Amino acid sequence: MTADRLTFNTKHLISALVTAGVKNFVISPGSRSTPIALLIAEYAQYDATIHYWVDVDERSAAFFALGLAKGSQQPVVLLATSGTAVLEYLPAVAEAQVSEIPLILLTANRPQELQNLGAAQTIPQIEPFTVYAKNQLSLALQDDEPGVTEYIDFKVQALVHEAWRTPAGPVQIDLPLRKPLLPDMGKAPIEPVQPLTYAAMSKRTLGSPHSLTAYRRIMILAGPNVTEDYQDQLWQFAQAYSIPVWTDILSRVRTPKSLYGLNDWLADDKLDSKYLPDLVLRFGKTPISPNLLSWLKQKAIPIWQIGMPADLDYTRQSQRCFEMSPSEFLNSVACVQSNEQQAFHARWQALKPNKGTSRASNLISCLDQTVKPDQAIFVANSLSIRQMDTYFSGKNSHKIYANRGVNGIDGIISSALGLSVSQKPHRSILLTGDLSFFHDMNGLMMAKKYQLPLDIIIMNNNGGGIFAGLPQAQCKQYFTELFATPLNLDFQAIAQVYDLPYTAVQNVAQLPQLLNQPVTAGPQLILYESDTY
Amino acid sequence: MTADRLTFNTKHLISALVTAGVKNFVISPGSRSTPIALLIAEYAQYDATIHYWVDVDERSAAFFALGLAKGSQQPVVLLATSGTAVLEYLPAVAEAQVSEIPLILLTANRPQELQNLGAAQTIPQIEPFTVYAKNQLSLALQDDEPGVTEYIDFKVQALVHEAWRTPAGPVQIDLPLRKPLLPDMGKAPIEPVQPLTYAAMSKRTLGSPHSLTAYRRIMILAGPNVTEDYQDQLWQFAQAYSIPVWTDILSRVRTPKSLYGLNDWLADDKLDSKYLPDLVLRFGKTPISPNLLSWLKQKAIPIWQIGMPADLDYTRQSQRCFEMSPSEFLNSVACVQSNEQQAFHARWQALKPNKGTSRASNLISCLDQTVKPDQAIFVANSLSIRQMDTYFSGKNSHKIYANRGVNGIDGIISSALGLSVSQKPHRSILLTGDLSFFHDMNGLMMAKKYQLPLDIIIMNNNGGGIFAGLPQAQCKQYFTELFATPLNLDFQAIAQVYDLPYTAVQNVAQLPQLLNQPVTAGPQLILYESDTY
Ligand SMILES: Cc1ncc(C[n+]2csc(CCOP(=O)(O)OP(=O)(O)O)c2C)c(N)n1
Numbered sequence A, B: 001m002t003a004d005r006l007t008f009n010t011k012h013l014i015s016a017l018v019t020a021g022v023k024n025f026v027i028s029p030g031s032r033s034t035p036i037a038l039l040i041a042e043y044a045q046y047d048a049t050i051h052y053w054v055d056v057d058e059r060s061a062a063f064f065a066l067g068l069a070k071g072s073q074q075p076v077v078l079l080a081t082s083g084t085a086v087l088e089y090l091p092a093v094a095e096a097q098v099s100e101i102p103l104i105l106l107t108a109n110r111p112q113e114l115q116n117l118g119a120a121q122t123i124p125q126i127e128p129f130t131v132y133a134k135n136q137l138s139l140a141l142q143d144d145e146p147g148v149t150e151y152i153d154f155k156v157q158a159l160v161h162e163a164w165r166t167p168a169g170p171v172q173i174d175l176p177l178r179k180p181l182l183p184d185m186g187k188a189p190i191e192p193v194q195p196l197t198y199a200a201m202s203k204r205t206l207g208s209p210h211s212l213t214a215y216r217r218i219m220i221l222a223g224p225n226v227t228e229d230y231q232d233q234l235w236q237f238a239q240a241y242s243i244p245v246w247t248d249i250l251s252r253v254r255t256p257k258s259l260y261g262l263n264d265w266l267a268d269d270k271l272d273s274k275y276l277p278d279l280v281l282r283f284g285k286t287p288i289s290p291n292l293l294s295w296l297k298q299k300a301i302p303i304w305q306i307g308m309p310a311d312l313d314y315t316r317q318s319q320r321c322f323e324m325s326p327s328e329f330l331n332s333v334a335c336v337q338s339n340e341q342q343a344f345h346a347r348w349q350a351l352k353p354n355k356g357t358s359r360a361s362n363l364i365s366c367l368d369q370t371v372k373p374d375q376a377i378f379v380a381n382s383l384s385i386r387q388m389d390t391y392f393s394g395k396n397s398h399k400i401y402a403n404r405g406v407n408g409i410d411g412i413i414s415s416a417l418g419l420s421v422s423q424k425p426h427r428s429i430l431l432t433g434d435l436s437f438f439h440d441m442n443g444l445m446m447a448k449k450y451q452l453p454l455d456i457i458i459m460n461n462n463g464g465g466i467f468a469g470l471p472q473a474q475c476k477q478y479f480t481e482l483f484a485t486p487l488n489l490d491f492q493a494i495a496q497v498y499d500l501p502y503t504a505v506q507n508v509a510q511l512p513q514l515l516n517q518p519v520t521a522g523p524q525l526i527l528y529e530s531d532t533y
């Protein structure tokens, strides 16, 4: 085992990652990962399309990579040293799995002869990821066997492809390394590798051709959408056949003419039988709002679900699963025009979305007006995403993002910052509650360090406002301490810690000007006092 | 399934935990965990020996529980809602496993019929812990079957016992829960359970009685010590037979007359053959300093290792493993006095520990003088713990703690705060580097909220000073960005965010007064500019 072999194979590892489509590396400092970190940095000196980012807190780093992969629709590489550093990745990796984001974990490890013997920073670091990773590999870069280099070239490209292939997800490459860890710097920084390319997989033929011609009250429910931009195609189809489209805020197809903000109609069951669809086509993931789904379930409406995987429906209501993209489905489906469908469409379109009178709805209506065409908004979970789902019309932008795989309140700032990188030269916006903001405050370090163009809007209600709408709100004696958990954050001081321009806005009229910064102005913090619920 | 059954069984769960010895619960807010959180709070109203703590950031919460369990030598319960919240526990759980700390994880979950179907906050949350937990259980509290209540009483006590039994470690109880989640409050808050008690296990007899009578140059190496207080017994034994004792800073047996701070002697191989032991008795875990271990390995000295488990020796040098506590071993071993052993002892005792002239060594010498008898000091990894190991004589206190299982730089503040709870009415001290401080800054919220009596001393060298001593320091072009990673923290502003009294001390003479606060004074932040390396 020589430093040369380590250097040579590590260069192949990096080149294979890049050849397979990786552009961004997010690195956290550590000793065991030394050769990989140094050679990535050197690589980037010679290839201006490659970027690396350094984040001390691995939890934030992983969410940063998640946001960046989400926004760029490209796989992003994470690199950490051995030990708990690696485990810090898990929350973001779980989110990546469920929301289908390609993350490539490089986890430095101690070599086999130091495992499970009391050596420092040495723990099982493959097992915790097994249930979340699409695939895992352990790669001994210091192995002198010549076949190993070829294996790296081939297998690493294959792994990146696997992470990227629909449904996308995380993969892990564990790297047991022996000392000495210092690579040979300054020589032939880039090792070329033989590219491995993939032709599109041949389509499986489904049992029977699918036709909608038997239906007269079709409705489309467009749920959260991970990768596809099928807006134009959908609206052409919907218009041609007068199909009403209920759009989740994360569907990327919401427009003011789509159905949204109608939860009250469903919740109070104000809609008579003329509103009942005879078929619902569900695209994408589970919608934010449970109301439509439970209404459909209660009315026993047939549902076809389209996507990869197409069988994730917690209402257990879907009857046919189409393992294809919405766009493939729309291309191949047969439909007819009918008067009944037209009347059905007109009836739904006549329902008016809830406008709202709360401070939160004011803010969101203002954002709806103010956001630039196709500017990205990252939305935290809890009330933020629900209120966006209810009040945001999508008239200017449908680039709305959230961590809606596992709905964690962790990693929100980092995810939004990662996203903002992918959106340059545009600025991006983050809309978050105060607890979610607190949970990932460390993430702000990346905003400061790289001066990322993100407008962070905190909808502050001093605690978890969402719980005020749940039954436990009745337990007054314990509610505040156990659920609301107000933290009385000093936002001004937080802004100072991270050198962020800070504005507490009194009313929404101040927002348009604040959100009109150039991309070079870097990040800013905007505090908006919101409603408890 | 009725709310009554949920309430009844949850009370049994809590009572079983308490009956088995749990005193502290660390709760993070969430919806799925509602009944458990509320009934813990209610229980604590009626039993003043039970405490609960609320921490929004689950990562910090888990490290807080870890520190509290470490200091109190009692199992501590963690409660989180489903989803990524649960995964945030993993870094602390891995540390608990390796450093043998009993943590009881209660993880709320969605019921089986919502698993893996796209329901919100629903992920596999048992698998990631399997490799770290001693045992895991899934408990359906809403099951009407009467046997279930008895099962809870029995099995939960058994699990706590298992977590606590040497070698201690984490266990997980996953709790799938259906709506409605609101328990019946205000009635019979405490359900008594039948206590399950354990007699000490009968000792296994080892193959042969163990005797030291054949050896004339015995040395003891006391490594990090998890639970045992065998100081007096060890020193009686060592004195009776003139055995030099090399003490790790975490051994809880270090005194000024023990061997420590002698690394230079070993590193430079200045010691001739008269210093070679003919047998080394190793107690406890892997020592901080690798020097003695590598010297012993190089000289091929026979080693006996005593502890549970006794076969964790990454130098693979141990020849006999004694699966018993140091105290049991010392009680049962036969030894003789000899002139050769006396001379050997005198020779080692004549070596002078390294005093140091750095700012770090000054600080530690000052702490050594200033710390109150048996006051606890939590020490961060990286340079802090190494320098403590080199310079701290233990003249006043041997209560030194660290996360030395996996050596993470994560969770340090929270671990120290948890520890400080267990040390009341005494104040505790945290000694940390600036990156470790940053990594768990959120942990400070608990300091503020509960006004915990912790003096936080930051040895600031603006980045990871430890890397300056590693080979990568030669790569000047990348060193600062990839390894040192200076964050230029604004400590004053951080203190303001958490309402902490803040002092930047110019020299160590200011410390004694600062460290002389009453326990009621709550937390404080002390900044000390330290050396790069
Ligand atoms: C990591 C994690 N911990 C806990 C939860 C449970 N949870 C859901 S919403 C919420 C409160 C969020 O408060 P905030 O971000 O202020 O938003 P608000 O409810 O006020 O909109 C909590 C704790 C979660 N989803 N994820």
Ligand SMILES: Cc1ncc(C[n+]2csc(CCOP(=O)(O)OP(=O)(O)O)c2C)c(N)n1
Residues within 6 Å of the ligand: A029, A030, A031, A058, A081, A083, A084, A085, A088, A121, B380, B381, B382, B383, B384, B407, B408, B409, B410, B432, B433, B434, B435, B436, B437, B461, B463, B464, B465, B466, B467
């Ligand atoms: C969670 C985690 N991430 C990364 C590491 C690798 N690491 C070890 S020491 C260190 C630097 C610590 O810096 P600081 O706390 O300022 O202490 P100093 O080295 O200056 O003593 C890092 C990043 C680790 N041990 N744990």
